[in-house]
Amino acid sequence: MSIKTTFSIRDLEHLSGIKAHTIRIWERRYHLFEPIRSETNIRSYDQKSLQKLLNVALLLDNGFKISKIAELPENDLYKITRELQINSDQPAQAMDNLKLSMLNFDRALFDQTYHQLLEKSSFRNVFLKTFVPFLEEIGMLWLTKTITPVHEHFITNLIRQKVLIQTEKAQQLPILHEQTFALFLPINEIHELGLMYLHYELLVKGYHSIYLGQSVPMENLKDLQDIFDRVTFIGYFTVEPATEFLPDYLQEFSEKIIKPVK
């Protein structure tokens, strides 16, 4: 398989948050890793080294000393981190697993990690405390070229699927409030994960929520006012309209959509 199986020391730094300089010192002092050297003597690391480093970083965060960590047999290292995980609210292990599932395009690991999280807490918690920070980190990893846009496509589609599956369930719940919400992205805007999550939250809270999704022309929002008595619109603007045009957009919105109703 030709999945990205080796990592540079910079990749390791970006994925674990531990400085390359520190990694090199640990290597010399504790023989923590054994990098493969290229002909030109440049270090590269395999998947297992990455996994180990992610575990080491977690122990450091929990107050362990590196000298002590280095003495641990590998099995104990993983055992301790797993125990820390079970007893903590910090889903750091889950984050590491998500990273690995992304790097390896490993759907099974993603699903497994997700279901473990879901056993311990609500979907809301999983989304807000794990997925959101994870997505923020991905943005960083992408900037530093540790991952490719393909990794990001793969993983965001998986997360989106989970949101939609929960939404499908939430739609079975009774509607408790009269008010109707209509969720849309403006024309040419396609970043919809946040909006999808809002839709889920509204349904769970018993509101009547209508998801219109990507790239909805403003004109077409009027159709909803013909069908429903009171509609609250929720837009989500990530890249469109551009900041300098946003005031104009809102102005137009209030003239065309809000005022005619009053």
Added chain:
Amino acid sequence: MTYSIAQAERLTGIKAHTLRIWERRYDFLVPERTETNIRYFSDAQLRKLINVSILLKNNYRISSISKMSDESINVIIGDILSQDDTENEEIIKALILAMLEMEETDFSRIFNRLVLRSGLLYTVTHVVYPFLSQVGVLWGTNKVLPAQEHFASNLIRQKIISAMETLPQPARNAPKIVFFLLENESHEIGLLLGAFIAKDLGWRVYYLGQNVPSPDIAMTVELLDPDLLMTMFVAPRNSKSDEILCRLIEEHKIPLLYSGNQNYLPCKSPSAYHVPMHSPQGFISYLQEYKQVPAQIP
């Protein structure tokens, strides 16, 4: 929203000529007129017309329909649609009604019942596709879609994704297929159906979704070494992106399966690695003949 008599004809199957006769003979359905005296129907009238067309199909006479109250029409329609042998044509009309009113509950009920009865593949190929093409007829095929269609296609997408989740995991050594849409291509439903089919047949599915630039496809091929690629060409794109994709396919000798609009194919001289898919059934046969697939993990 208003509808011309021609649109009403295409949607309900009732001839414009007949509609004009009814207008003279009965008073339950009198269209509005524009300033230039052209007939048009309102949303409410169109909904009524769709209901009437379902009743006609079920051997009710227009003379008795014209005397029915809206409530009793709704009750009868409800009965017709809850029968197990409801014809697809009627199910499609019921979906259109639910869409026009943005009735998520009705839409879901009709959709889920059909999936339960006939499976997702059948539902999508025999009802969702005809439904979408009728809706396309209704509003023209320009890129700007009315809110109702946004509502319906998002809901359908959600249903396919939920159904996909219930399929068993593929074997670790199963063949790999990558699904993607190039930049500018945004219609995901067909692609999702393809992903559902492949997963159902035991393939390892890598779904990248919308808006994947072709250099990224090249990277995917390098990273994943997939057996097949699958995409849709529906919209015009920029040619540079197309060139990269075409070169990639030839260099890696990796079959690119595609469906969509013949006018927007990316490569000028398609080779044997370009495999058009003309129907979901064709896609299924291709996957089945392509490679022995190991059993799924239960």
